[in-house]
Amino acid sequence: MKRHFLSVLACIGILNAFAAQGNGVKEVKLAGYIGGRIDGCIEKRVLGQSVDELVEPFKAQDETKGRWASEFWGKWIQGAVASYEYNHDPALLEKIKEGERKLIATQLDDGYIGDYDKEHQLHGWDVWGRKYTLLGLVKCYRLTGHKEALEAACKLLDYTISQIGPDSSTPIYKTGYYRGMPPLSILEPVTYLYDETGKPAYLQFAKLIAEQMNSPEGPMLIDKADTPVSQRFVLKPGDSWWSFDNGQKGYEMMSCYIGLLEMYRLTGNSQYLQVALTTWNHILREEINITGGACSLECWYGGHGKQTHPASHTMETCVTFTWMQFCERLLQITGDTKYVDQIERTMYNALMASMKHDNSQIVKYVPLEGFRREGEHQCDVHINCCNANAPRAFAMIPRVTYRVPNRDRIDVNLYMPSQAILQIGKRTFTLTQQTGYPASNEVKITVTPDKTTQANIALRIPGWTPNAIVKVNRETMKGVASGEYYVINRQWNAGDEITLTMEMPAHLVSLNQSVAIERGPIVYARDSRFNDGFVDEVVTIPNKDGIIQMKTEENGKDMWITVSVPMVRGTYNDASTDTRHIRLCDFASAGSTWDERIRYRVWLPKLYTPDNPKSGQFQGYW
Numbered sequence: 100m101k102r103h104f105l106s107v108l109a110c111i112g113i114l115n116a117f118a119a120q121g122n123g124v125k126e127v128k129l130a131g132y133i134g135g136r137i138d139g140c141i142e143k144r145v146l147g148q149s150v151d152e153l154v155e156p157f158k159a160q161d162e163t164k165g166r167w168a169s170e171f172w173g174k175w176i177q178g179a180v181a182s183y184e185y186n187h188d189p190a191l192l193e194k195i196k197e198g199e200r201k202l203i204a205t206q207l208d209d210g211y212i213g214d215y216d217k218e219h220q221l222h223g224w225d226v227w228g229r230k231y232t233l234l235g236l237v238k239c240y241r242l243t244g245h246k247e248a249l250e251a252a253c254k255l256l257d258y259t260i261s262q263i264g265p266d267s268s269t270p271i272y273k274t275g276y277y278r279g280m281p282p283l284s285i286l287e288p289v290t291y292l293y294d295e296t297g298k299p300a301y302l303q304f305a306k307l308i309a310e311q312m313n314s315p316e317g318p319m320l321i322d323k324a325d326t327p328v329s330q331r332f333v334l335k336p337g338d339s340w341w342s343f344d345n346g347q348k349g350y351e352m353m354s355c356y357i358g359l360l361e362m363y364r365l366t367g368n369s370q371y372l373q374v375a376l377t378t379w380n381h382i383l384r385e386e387i388n389i390t391g392g393a394c395s396l397e398c399w400y401g402g403h404g405k406q407t408h409p410a411s412h413t414m415e416t417c418v419t420f421t422w423m424q425f426c427e428r429l430l431q432i433t434g435d436t437k438y439v440d441q442i443e444r445t446m447y448n449a450l451m452a453s454m455k456h457d458n459s460q461i462v463k464y465v466p467l468e469g470f471r472r473e474g475e476h477q478c479d480v481h482i483n484c485c486n487a488n489a490p491r492a493f494a495m496i497p498r499v500t501y502r503v504p505n506r507d508r509i510d511v512n513l514y515m516p517s518q519a520i521l522q523i524g525k526r527t528f529t530l531t532q533q534t535g536y537p538a539s540n541e542v543k544i545t546v547t548p549d550k551t552t553q554a555n556i557a558l559r560i561p562g563w564t565p566n567a568i569v570k571v572n573r574e575t576m577k578g579v580a581s582g583e584y585y586v587i588n589r590q591w592n593a594g595d596e597i598t599l600t601m602e603m604p605a606h607l608v609s610l611n612q613s614v615a616i617e618r619g620p621i622v623y624a625r626d627s628r629f630n631d632g633f634v635d636e637v638v639t640i641p642n643k644d645g646i647i648q649m650k651t652e653e654n655g656k657d658m659w660i661t662v663s664v665p666m667v668r669g670t671y672n673d674a675s676t677d678t679r680h681i682r683l684c685d686f687a688s689a690g691s692t693w694d695e696r697i698r699y700r701v702w703l704p705k706l707y708t709p710d711n712p713k714s715g716q717f718q719g720y721w
């Protein structure tokens with residue numbers, strides 16, 4: 100009985116894998132602001148990257164300082180493969196093949212691909228780098244079908260197993276920093292290589308890794324799943340932040356849970372799913388800030404409750420991407436819209452904020468106030484971890500926007516001007532979205548099947564909307580609920596029209612005597628380019644139960660969405676005479692030119708009123 104139950108779970112996993120491969124989605128083209136940002140990212144960050152520069156460290160093999168140059172190739176090529184799956188650009192395919200060929204040429208006879216010299220292998224970021232190499236090679240193989248890529252990956256994995264596998268006395272978690280989370284995150288590609296080869300040794304190694312993820316001397320990712328992620332291992336005075344003792348490193352931890360989700364898919368062991376879900380909830384509640392980013396100095400720090408206070412080096416873009424990846428994986432497994440809500444928020448705010456307005460660079464850290472600037476070059480390569488990683492996040496967006504989760508359903512997850520060609524059974528559907536969302540609250544989708552067909556089209560109704568209306572050919576549908584899919588099952592004829600209208604009140608978010616302004620998925624910021632007073636000044640914003648007035652304004656230069664909100668500035672101004680419309684822009688546009696003379700701010704200091712300290716409202720005070 101138990102065995103049967105497990106095999107059913109395993110089957111569900113296999114079906115999810117089917118969906119995860121994007122089967123059923125033939126083509127997606129995104130336009131508008133997001134579409135333009137993705138195209139820009141591919142042009143500048145993916146096609147514009149020199150392959151030789153990324154491969155060079157693998158040829159030199161002289162790393163002795165414990166650095167991470169071996170992660171750049173694998174991060175970049177995964178972004179390149181995902182970008183190609185979106186735009187099918189032949190020039191990009193050639194570039195991927197060049198990257199594949201040149202990397203494989205660096206493989207040593209014993210199977211090693213990396214940048215560490217022989218005696219320094221298994222230290223620093225060596226195994227972590229191998230993880231990215233394995234991921235990159237598997238993704239290349241799945242795209243190009245080149246057996247050489249799969250063989251190179253297997254040789255590298257065989258060599259790694261000979262060093263830290265079941266017959267070795269070296270624990271995997273001892274081969275890296277942060278309680279071994281970076282090397283243990285190699286689990287994800289090991290599961291993929293098991294998928295491709297069926298070799299029992301790979302499954303055995305995967306099980307060993309999962310077991311060591313829970314070692315008391317390692318990160319204890321299973322037993323500590325219900326401990327807040329910033330409190331799992333407390334650093335003692337004198338312990339170094341950037342060391343083995345720190346068990347709070349953000350994206351390395353999430354990368355391990357992504358590996359455990361792949362183990363759940365392979366084995367059906369629901370404990371792996373459970374610990375990932377529990378940890379995801381902790382991260383959401385205790386770490387993710389209003390813009391969907393997290394971490395200070397790249398680690399969990401209870402940042403959700405502390406986000407009103409400027410913290411050192413916040414919101415590493417690698418954390419932003421890996422959070423989106425964690426959400427996408429759980430969406431594939433559970434089909435729950437709450438994961439899309441998080442992807443949407445992070446995408447519009449933290450992710451878009453990470454890329455310079457001309458798409459040329461990705462920041463390493465995005466503060467909620469201050470200015471943005473270029474990240475450093477790392478490990479003697481003209482790139483850094485975030486510039487290498489972020490294209491994977493941009494290329495994820497088309498994949499999430501439209502999904503075919505099973506053979507008779509299309510999910511529309513994200514709303515933006517776009518067109519998708521989707522296959523359901525033998526039928527082909529073309530969906531065309533016209534919308535000014537998220538500046539506007541209306542979406543129109545035209546459905547064109549190649550032949551009249553019965554099918555399900557599901558719309559994601561965001562959890563943040565108090566109310567939404569769905570119409571099909573102008574007929575209002577019943578039973579639409581926030582935070583769920585609204586599934587429309589009907590005979591679809593060419594030209595059928597779905598409209599979605601979401602209630603999207605502009606509102607205040609209050610925390611620690613500060614306020615932030617949100618409407619729909621967008622967070623707004625003051626920006627000194629408006630010359631509307633000082634961005635750091637104390638403000639009182641007239642509101643009714645948190646709902647505020649917001650006006651659309653002409654867009655500022657290099658800004659996507661510009662609005663204004665009535666505010667009273669300062670500590671003794673009078674609401675009746677001193678209320679001004681103060682302009683704000685979407686958080687991503689704030690400081691997006693990386694001119695350090697610009698200053699912006701999300702959390703605005705809220706006026707303290709001793710007669711009414713709780714609300715801080717001046718109504719009733721005057």
Ligand SMILES: [Zn+2]
Binds near residue numbers: 418
């Ligand atoms: Zn990074």
